[in-house]
Amino acid sequence: MKNLLYVLLFLLTFILGLDGQNIINGRVADASSEQPIDYATVMVLDKESKEMIQGVTTENLGKFSIEVNETNVYLEVSFLGYETITLNDITFNNGVANVGVVQLGMNATALDEVVVRAEKSSTEFKLDKRVFNVGQDLSSTGASALEVLNNVPSVNVNIEGAVSLRGSAGVQILINGKPSILTNEQGNALGTITADMIEKVEVITNPSAKYEAEGTAGIINIVLKKDEKKGVNGSISLNTGYPQNHSLGFSLNKRTEKLNLFTQLGVGYRVLPSDVRNINENLLTGRTIYSEGVEYRNENFYNLILGADYYFNPLNVMTISGSFAYEIEQQPSETNFQMTDAAGDLVKEWKREETTSAFNPKVQYELQYKRDFVDDEDHQLLFSAIGNYFGKTQSSEFTNTLISGADDFSDQRTRTQFNEGKYTFNLDYTKPFNEQWTLETGAQYIANDVSNDFEVSNCQDGNFVIEPGFTNVFNYYQNVLGVYGTGAFEGEKWGLKLGLRAENTDLRTVLENTNEENDQNFTNWFPTAHTSYKISERFSAQAGYSRRIFRPRLWDLNPFFNIRNNFNVRTGNPNLLPEFSDSYEVGAIYILDKASLNATAYYRYTTDVVERFVTFEDNVSTFKPFNIGTRKSTGLEFNFKYEAAKFLTFTGDANYFTFQREGQYQDVNFDFTADQWSSKLTSKLKFSKSLDFEVTGRYESEERTVQGTNSDNLWADLGMRYKIGKGRAVFNLSVRDVFASRVRETFTEQANFSVYSRQQRGRFVSLGFSYGFGKGEAMQYSGSRRH
Incomplete structure (x- = not known):
């Protein structure tokens, strides 16, 4: 590590000394x-x-x-x-x-054209990525980053907040091109990024070797805005909603000749109910467990971002920034249970109540240095060091109240003390030799250190006694060192980009109480290739290849037990292996006077696929991830934008693919072939310069899994916006899931058992007012978390 730092210091010193005449x-x-x-x-x-x-x-x-x-x-x-x-x-x-x-x-x-276009989101296509420029989409008003992602072509976010790309999980989400605690799946920090804070979203289905190889489905890079207008600028926003979602946001930016200071502050309170229903049926005995209830996650949240850019001269700038988020969670949930026998007669009925409190601090700090060169605006050196910390202190009490039948269960308590530290170092160098040839090279080092102390206690004779089988301390250490190089040629009509990345992964997991260890150390090579050809001013073609890896996430490895519903338990598997994927695609872009069309055909081959597998014992279903076989996906994706009139625009996308699963687990063969598709259509209507309306409809087809199916989904969002004072002040109204039709149902059908699960968030209504001062624009801030 010391030698690496010496090399970095030498490179910085050498390049800083290069100057013109x-x-x-x-x-x-x-x-x-x-x-x-x-x-x-x-x-x-x-x-x-x-x-x-x-x-x-x-x-x-x-x-x-x-x-x-x-x-x-x-x-x-x-x-x-x-x-x-x-x-x-x-x-x-x-x-x-x-x-x-x-x-x-x-x-x-020209100025008039700019004013009109600034209102709309748009997609542009580059050699190895698609860029979704985030406009002022009305249905995203008061929305979180996850809901913005749901408007991005190729991307879907399910009701639980899981992100997929072209129907596949294993997506690497970056913030400003780098890993971030805000994308950490343990928390809901993506909910602290709101639509007004996002400049663009880059969808990279076949990433070049410059990017970390993590994520078999590809990379989603969220690029945040940073207001750098001269003087003092800012905005303030107030939002309210139903179910309760109240927030106050404030941003401030001051720019001088050498220094740019920026800050954002958000505070609020939100209530997130979820209707949940489960049915566990033992097909051998006929015994069935029915459970139904409402689960809540109520939060007070506080978010603060501070940062400064210092310009040593026009070629050298250093950025220091930090963010702090703190959440206080309460989860007052209640579930009603019924047990019936083979004849359908009621055997027992009871109620399970949960009282959970949690405190979640999140901290991120970053030092970034950027050096530009006089020979070319794209000739640059970028070094960054990022530190992240996420903590959770949580305690839960589960009380069972018997309504009828025999009492053979006990009350329970759980305690969690979770701490994660993640440190990322990047060095990237880009050298254009001329307008056609460009070289990129660099290195990345990521160190991740996690400890999760989890304890379950059962009430026995009035005293709580620790349950050893559900209690452990899980330690997780993962270090990844990557180096890469890419070369690109981009002529007037034809472009080619080739790259190679090498990554070494050192992973160690330890279960302290049971003295179980799992050590993995492996080095992999990840080649990439991209090409494009401009057939005419209106028509272009693209093709690409990349090899990717999906390392099991922390919660896939962590063998904790979620016992909110103690008949439907989720746990992790510390022995999981990584997935590897080879991805190929070819596409075409056609630009018309009032429309743009894009079609892409793709093929992806994935090995050691991670699947959540359900085991069943005593009517208790346990969901645990395993590596099960291979998956071959072949699909076609279509995106379009059509300006029907000056006041009416349509955008949409559709994705259809077939996949072949081959695998075996516990002597059971899981070979099958199925298909899946999704679509999205958005219409924007401009009644006047001040009043806009927007509606979005989405559909996701049924999905077959190794043990059953996930239901299809059809839902709609709408929004309205009214501007006053030349856009300085804005009133917003948005309704997400207008018809409360977004329901997630899973069916697991096996020879000796069946499991049914249903979850629904329901309709969310948001009303907001925002005002921009100085040269700032109305911000439309909200702390809305994932849905």
Whole structure:
């Protein structure tokens, strides 16, 4: 580790010393108001070849400084909504050229177009990814990141908050291109990221070697906004909803010439009920357990983000940021049970009540250094160090009240003390040799350290006695070291990107109480290839290949027992092996005057597939993950956007695939072939400049599993927005699951037992008001968590 740090320090020192020979200085301002224009684009071009040599954006007060080797050059200065200015007479005096103030005149037509487009979400296609630019989608008002993801083509989020890509789990979710505690499945921190905070979502079904190889289905990268307008800017938002969902959000940003300070604050309270029904039937004895109730998760939450960017000069910037989230959970749940015999007669009836309290602190801190180079705007070095901590202190009491029949059960208590630390170090270097050839290389090191102390106690003669079979301390240590290199060629019509990544995984799990250990150490190679061809201005084709890994997640490995319903228990398996997947795809993009179409055919082959397998004993169903065989998926995906009129736009996507499962577990063969499909359609209606309406419908077909099926789903969301004060203030109304039709049902059918489970969240209504001050925009903040 020490040697690695020395190498990183050497690289940083070496690259910081690289500088050009000639400097061009100047300032860009508005021609009419003479106010400086920040972030204008200034390009240096060769007078003979007309090719770009270097490009920068203006800093605070519209200033720019460009270092170049050449002197026979000219400048092009541009900014969105302004006319482009060309400066042909550039004279150097002792290596310095001062061009003075460059004044840009307004381009009214271009500016109008920008205002209209800023309202809508849109998708753009790049060599190895699709980028979903998040607009002001009305049905996402007051929504969390998980609900924003549900609007992204190819992505589905089920009622329990599980994310899938093209119908497959094993998705790696990143924040700003890096792993984050906010994507940790132990908590609900993705609920602290809201629609207003997201700039874009990158869907990478075949990631290049630059990205961590984790996630057999691919990568979803959530890119957050960072307001850097000059001066003091911010917004404040107030939301309320039913079931209870009340929050207050505040953001503030101050930008000076050298320093950019930003902060976000959110506080609130939310109630999340869930209607749950389960039926466990023993087909040999005829005995059946019925359970039905309402499970609650009520939370007070507090979120704080602080950060600062410091610009040493136009080429060097350092960012220090931190976030803190704290949740206080209460889970007052109640479940009614009935036991019947083979004849259907009632044997016993009772009620199980749960009282759970939990305190969840989440902390993340990051140091990032970015070095740009004068020869090309994409030539850069990026180093980041990220630390994450997530903790949970939870206690639960389960009280059973007999209604009829014999009393043969006891009250129970559980105690959880969970701590996780995760540390990520990245070094990425990008070098464009010219407009066509680019090299990327880098390294990543991730260290994950987890301890989960879990205890179950049963009441015996008025005293609570620890249940050894359900009590243990689980320790989890995983270190992953990865190095990569990619080379890319991108011509006018044809592009090619090849890469190779190597990762070493060192994994150790320990069950302290029973002295069980599982050590795994393996090194894998992950090749990638991507190509694209521009057939015409309107029609392009793409193809890609990647090899991926899905390392079992913490809760897949952690053998804790969830006994909220002690007849439907979930646990982990510390002996799980990773999945490996080879993914191939080919697609085409067609752009029309008022529509854009994209179709992609894909094939994915996965080994050692992780499946939750149900075992059944004494009417107790236990869900535990195992590696069961292989899966071959072949599918076709279709996305479109159509502007029917200036006031009406449709977007949609559909995904159909067949899959073949081959596997065996406990001498039972699970070979079968099935298919699955999903679709999504959104219509946006603009009544006036101030009033918008949006409705989204979604459908997910039935899914076959190794032991049964998951039901299909059809539901709709809608939203309305009204702006006042030129958009400074915004009123929002959104209704998610309008018809309360989103129900998750699972059926497990085996020779000697059957298990049925049903869960429904119900309709959620949100009403919000937000106001932006300074140069800020209305924020529409809400702390809505996953649904």
